[in-house]
Amino acid sequence: MSQKIPFAIIGTSWITHDYVKCAQATSKFSLRGVYSRTLDSAKDFASRYQSSTNDVALFDSLDKLAADPSISTVYIASPNSLHYTHAHAMLSAGKHVILEKPSTCTSAELTSLFTLAYAQNLILVEAWRHVHETNFLALKAALPNVGRLLGANVNFCQFSSRYDRVLAGETPNVFNLDFGAGALTDLGCYCVAFAVELFGSPVSAQYFPVRIATGADGGGTLLMHYEEEGRTFTVTIVFSKMFFSTAPCEVFGERGTLVVPTVTDIERVEFVDPRVRVGEQGRVTQLGGEKVPFEYNLREEAEVHGSMILERDVEAMRRWEGHSRSVLKVTEGVRRDNGLLFPVERK
CATH class of the missing domain: 3.30.360.10 (Dihydrodipicolinate Reductase; domain 2)
Incomplete structure (x- = not known):
């Protein structure tokens, strides 16, 4: 596949490592950025994915990540209470968002995010792997x-x-x-x-x-x-x-x-x-x-996410929006x- 999704991550836990590994195994994604509260933490995470052909940028500022034009998509696996703030910032900056479960703390927050995503012609999807x-x-x-x-x-x-x-x-x-x-x-x-x-x-x-x-x-x-x-x-x-x-x-x-x-x-x-x-x-x-x-237990969901983003599949987004809304309700x-x-x- 010639076109790959240049993506960044927010949140550096084990689930993020699993998602990056599985997303890149689909050949639809390429990790291009890592955000953490400290650059040392971001560097430690990125060191597993840096190569001579793939440069991974490091961020300790959400504003700088949001402003980077080389990154089209952000996978968010920060603490649950920060999901809404982080997703809103990335969508506002024109980036697709893959939001780790649970999506947001309230239905009102979820509605706000989907409203913004549709207005920006972006894909927002909750990462339900199972x-x-x-x-x-x-x-x-x-x-x-x-x-x-x-x-x-x-x-x-x-x-x-x-x-x-x-x-x-x-x-x-x-x-x-x-x-x-x-x-x-x-x-x-x-x-x-x-x-x-x-x-x-x-x-x-x-x-x-x-x-x-x-x-x-x-x-x-x-x-x-x-x-x-x-x-x-x-x-x-x-x-x-x-x-x-x-x-x-x-x-x-x-x-x-x-x-x-x-x-x-x-x-x-x-x-x-x-x-x-x-x-x-x-x-x-x-x-x-x-x-x-x-080692590839998130690959199937990453395949779905990649197709949705590459194809700008709004119908699939609406289908999974309904699922997320029902679960959160x-x-x-x-x-x-x-x-x-x-x-x-x-x-």
């Missing part, structure tokens, strides 16, 4: 196999080493509401996005959080209720950063059950037919293929119902 995975698409395509939907369980429980710091009386950023954080915005949003992409927007949602010493949620159970097109069912979502679970995700229907082992990095998709007994659990048919190797609503307020909501 809903672009090959095996997630296999799961979605297999939904008719279960017949009339009866419900689903979506589980995502990963113990965070930083929870021990909470137990020691500290407030790490990932458990700090002032940074737009908490288990719902870190893990639960994956589950909500998973359900919204499979089943659409729910009629109602209710969250039962487990509050921790920092005031944020360490995990909880979220119910999404559906009543449409003759369907009435509930999706039960369990997520936590306080413990680890190997419970799979399952979609139940009158004809059988679809099973995937995880929300992200799905290794396989299975259909269990309870009426054809092989042992006690019924016959299991594998529907999905092997997952993408872990759920997470924002249940947070506020439980008094889990971010700084922008306390004014």
